[in-house]
Amino acid sequence: MKNVPDKDILLFRSCLVSVEYPGVEASTKFVFDKLGIDYAISDKQTCCTGLGHYSDVFDQIDTSAIGARNFKIAREMGRPNLVMMCATCYAINKKSVKLLNKKDDLREHINKLFDENGLSHLKYEKDDLKPTENIFHVVDILYGKKDEIKYHIKYDLSDYTIATHHGCHYCKVHYEDTIGGVRDPNIMDEIIEECGCKTIGFYDHKRATCGTGFRQRYSNPDLSFTATADKMNAIADEDVDILVHLCPNCHIQFDRYQHLIGEREGRKFKAIHLNITQFIALAMGGDLDKVIGQKAHTVPINSIIKELKEVEK
């Protein structure tokens, strides 16, 4: 497995986490603190452009120029390890680092624009960051520390039926760096096992997209929701209580639209949707309001989790 850092980390803020599921950020900090991971957040770092990029509004030069600015911020803080809460931020930033290192014309073009416009302090030099050594998703960091998770578990969630949804932009875009499998993704299943729980493992459509499809959800909702229904039906067939996510965009698609897709399918779907950090934070005793952020959820967490039983010591 690739080397995963536990220090010098810039925890990269995500637009969707910030405004849709802020509990994912609080839970990430809660779990990172428990595991002794050295990280900081910056008020200077901005959005990766991902939503606009995959709606075809931002081109690669726009995205990579914004990326160069964020990479400089990370380096100046002495925190060259960017760790993303959102799968799309992960894919976007890793691609920008790859292209900026490899394509001299792109790097020189952006640096020239910076030079000519009083932004020389943002210039990116070849190999300032490395795609595999510096760009991570939160799940990578958790995986690197997974042996220590069990020492912090307070509640036993093993009675619930648990499945995982691995975001495409973590697994499939930079597949050479994906931990735990691409066609049969298991990184979250392995982490959940360290919380004393067993997931259902593989299920039909496990590796499929959430169906968001960026512009599809808004401009082409029938196409989007039909694709989501494939997976939602497969999950209901397995009687899943908790679907665990690693991407806020997938999280929105399942949690926000479960009711609507249930109406379209003529079926009542019951699963609650937790980010992997929310799941671990809950198992570690994080407060549902102050850490998990349950008020942001559309499918109420307490519709499934009615009481928490402590693990037997």
Next chain:
Amino acid sequence: MSSHQKITDSPIDFAVEIINDVKNSKEEGVLKCVQCGMCTSTCPAARHSDYNPREIIERVLDGDETILKDDNIWNCFYCYTCHSVCPVGNSVCEVNQILKQIAIENGIGYEKLYEYMGFADSYFTAAIGAIPEIFFTDIDRDVPGWWDFRQHLDEIRQELELDPPLMPSEEVIDEVSKILTITGFKAKIEKIRASQEAENEERS
């Protein structure tokens, strides 16, 4: 006609344009396509619409530039499933994105981008990629309680003790706005908006 095509024939120019695009990370992957159809068999858009990733590469290799105006290319989910299973290391998902950028450069597809101008606007006002307000009515209709939740977002964030606040400083917003001006992004957005608003006016 395409059956007599040789690799030195001119239709390869279209594929070369894609290979040379800044976004391409697969080098000459597009030329390695063996038309096996693995992409189409795993594609969610192919499963539920007339989108066909295998055919996209076939048409690119045939030099068929009418694909830029084909509405079907806008059905890609950007899930990268095709990209992750391709046995020769090609990426239809990336080719699709490049085709759309070529289309936009040629003034095609502005109407597809118009609804998403909010993603550009939020960058200049707040340096974040917020869901465009134009979609709020739909979201409020489809998601019970979402609007009410959004009204209480600040309180929820406070309860979670999240810092720093959502809004970056003026200095940060200015710097990001400047970057997106010098890359040509701002001019492109203004052009798309002006063109669509002129068309809308003509229609009414």
